Amino acid sequence: IGSVYPLFSISYAKGLNGVMGSDVDYDRWKFSVKDDINARLAGVFSYHIAAGGFLNNRKVELPDYQHFNGNQLLTATEYLNSFQLSPYYARSTTAKLYGTLNIEHHFNGFLTNKIPFVKKLNIYLVAGGNAFVVDKNIYYYEIFAGIENILKIIRIDYIRGYGDQHFYDYGIRIGFRGITGN
Secondary structure, three states: OOOOOOEEEEEEEEEOOOHHHOOOEEEEEEEEEEEEEEOHHHOEEEEEEEEEEEEEEEEOOHHHOEOOOOOOOOEOOOHHHOOOOOOOOOOOEOOOOEEEEEEEEEOOOOOHHHOHHHHHHOOEEEEEEEEEEEOOOEEEEEEEEEEEEEOOOEEEEEEEEEEOOEEEEEEEEEEEOOOOOO
16 A cells, blocks of 8 residues: 555564574664655655664674675666675674665656657666665665666666775666566
8 A cells, every 4th residue: 555654664683592492692673764756757766774783793693694685697686675786695794783775766758758769669767876884884885877668677777886995896787677676
């Protein structure tokens, strides 16, 4: 059901030592806000902001770390919940604090409808960025621009990624409407 208000989420996980053979001991939390803002003729702006961390990380096994959704495939993963060029598990953490930001703007023909031939193709521009930071020392961000609505279902993005104070990588990702959150 749609709403004019953002979606707020909060989660908490506790690793209980000694329960059913468990040997973990941690407290992990996460708070997030997600929304789509209709800019009428200018398109739709979407964002997903999250913060979280470990209150206690005395004994944390790898599956319980905070993993940032990376992607090393040619096909895109969910745009507002992942990092299209970041390697899987490369910056997984048990830090006390981390933050993520995913934004994108679908221009929905705002610019492309002004160009006669492109208007007939019915393709739209999309642009945005994704970022995460862990305890001010570890960070990664990427910016992207692309075209969408190709054959009504395909999206192609060019992405540039930067991490820990230098250029990281660039690449192309192909997304499909309904599969990648587009």
